[in-house]
Amino acid sequence: MVGAPHLLSYLEVAEDCTAEEARVALTAKRKRLQSMQSNPKFKDEARYIIKHHHVFLEVVSRPAAHLQEMNLVVLATAIRGVLRAGSITRNQRDRLALDADGLGIPRPIFQSLLSDLAINLGIMLDGQITWDETAQGAERREIHEEVPLEPALLEIVGEPKRQLVGSPPPQEIVIRNVGGPPMTASVITTVPWLLVDTDRLHPTLMTQRVIVTVDAKQLGNQQGVGAVFVETDAGQVATIQYVVQPSRKVQRAMGIAGLLCAIGLVGVFGTQTYLGAVARGAVPGLIVDVEPAADSVRLAGQEVGSGPTIFVQRPAVGDVELEVSRAGYQTAVTQLTIGAGQPQRLSVTLDPVETASFQPGPDSDRGRVKLSDAVTALAPHREALNRCVSQHLRPAPGADPSRTDLVVYVGAEGDVIGFEFEGDGADRPALRKCAHRHLAAARFEKLNRDYAELRYAYRVYASDP
Numbered sequence: 001m002v003g004a005p006h007l008l009s010y011l012e013v014a015e016d017c018t019a020e021e022a023r024v025a026l027t028a029k030r031k032r033l034q035s036m037q038s039n040p041k042f043k044d045e046a047r048y049i050i051k052h053h054h055v056f057l058e059v060v061s062r063p064a065a066h067l068q069e070m071n072l073v074v075l076a077t078a079i080r081g082v083l084r085a086g087s088i089t090r091n092q093r094d095r096l097a098l099d100a101d102g103l104g105i106p107r108p109i110f111q112s113l114l115s116d117l118a119i120n121l122g123i124m125l126d127g128q129i130t131w132d133e134t135a136q137g138a139e140r141r142e143i144h145e146e147v148p149l150e151p152a153l154l155e156i157v158g159e160p161k162r163q164l165v166g167s168p169p170p171q172e173i174v175i176r177n178v179g180g181p182p183m184t185a186s187v188i189t190t191v192p193w194l195l196v197d198t199d200r201l202h203p204t205l206m207t208q209r210v211i212v213t214v215d216a217k218q219l220g221n222q223q224g225v226g227a228v229f230v231e232t233d234a235g236q237v238a239t240i241q242y243v244v245q246p247s248r249k250v251q252r253a254m255g256i257a258g259l260l261c262a263i264g265l266v267g268v269f270g271t272q273t274y275l276g277a278v279a280r281g282a283v284p285g286l287i288v289d290v291e292p293a294a295d296s297v298r299l300a301g302q303e304v305g306s307g308p309t310i311f312v313q314r315p316a317v318g319d320v321e322l323e324v325s326r327a328g329y330q331t332a333v334t335q336l337t338i339g340a341g342q343p344q345r346l347s348v349t350l351d352p353v354e355t356a357s358f359q360p361g362p363d364s365d366r367g368r369v370k371l372s373d374a375v376t377a378l379a380p381h382r383e384a385l386n387r388c389v390s391q392h393l394r395p396a397p398g399a400d401p402s403r404t405d406l407v408v409y410v411g412a413e414g415d416v417i418g419f420e421f422e423g424d425g426a427d428r429p430a431l432r433k434c435a436h437r438h439l440a441a442a443r444f445e446k447l448n449r450d451y452a453e454l455r456y457a458y459r460v461y462a463s464d465p
Helices: 018-032 043-049 052-061 061-081 090-102 106-118 248-252 257-269 275-279 371-376 379-393 430-441
Strands: 129-133 139-143 154-157 161-165 172-179 185-191 193-194 207-214 223-231 237-243 286-298 302-314 318-325 330-339 343-349 402-410 414-421 451-460
Touching: 018 043, 018 052, 043 052, 061 090, 061 106, 090 106, 106 371, 154 223, 172 223, 185 193, 185 286, 185 302, 193 223, 207 223, 207 237, 223 248, 237 330, 286 379, 286 430, 330 343, 371 414, 379 430, 379 451, 414 430
Parallel strands: 161 237, 286 343
Antiparallel strands: 129 139, 154 172, 172 207, 185 223, 193 207, 223 237, 286 302, 286 318, 318 330, 402 414, 402 451
């Protein structure tokens, strides 16, 4: 209708814009088109934008995700054009991979997209897709994921130490993965007056932003030193230190002893996360690791955080109750004894409420999951699922690899309503329980049918002796 490659281009904002910048541009565009509805040249465009304004608001709330979705469509079109010839050469595959790099699409997602499109066209990709015919003539596929060419590498844009005064506006941390995706990481603050808008990075985005807010009420008219730590699951750590000083009027009325002590503390631990320090017994505190990430963690009746890792710098001392909850999961309640000034770490696993026991019947109306959704919806949980399969199906040294297919049934609301393991993974209750814990947290787009089926193939090889 308007000839723009994506919504951000149509709104004339930069591809790396913030959600707020995109929202402001959309509001301005709608306001301008409202006055042009009587103009035949703009009538259709104006009516479409006004009618679907609420949909566009949702899209611009995640500009990076929208851009990746549109880039996936562009890449899928290019791949289909090559595959129409009935085969694909190594040079063509390498050229498409470079196109994916140029569009900012991670290599694992490109490989999955290429595999899915080849399967739909019945094309064999050497070393990646094999075919088998069942007794009913149905197609089965096995996708062998390729290892990324290089590991993820964490990078923070800007100064590692940032000086603020008074009640500053929200601050932005730009985080990059300058290696190969995916990169899973936690975002942790060391003081309660530093607030972040997310405690977990998106695993496939190469550049993303974390908004940091200083809670002036908690800080009060005092100097404060705190830090935001970004810690990847692979152990990489980046530290951004914030030194917040009161306004000059308040500062003149206060001593500086407290600030000097705080700076001394950060000088000792400035390049290490508090998590690592607590785990080594270097500083007191409580770490709670939750799988999957918690919506709420309460200690001694007080809310202390949420997410996959929660750090409590000064926990209540004595016999206390820890309560961990997440929507759709059973609440876990644990009794703890916390000593004064003692470091402590605890792992909590949550079990889903629903059993995910759906099996399609003859009257079930089967639909399909969008290609981009099938590739990305399980990305945050893929690493945990791989651990489940590897842990429970690792063969003995020298034995043949274990083989299992994970069949996932997605319901009309986009949740996982059933799943099953075929092959070596069948009749493994411990494996099923582990996989269920992570599949229940996955969310796909809603379907217009009863269910859709996805199939993932795993091959687990013996460890080296």
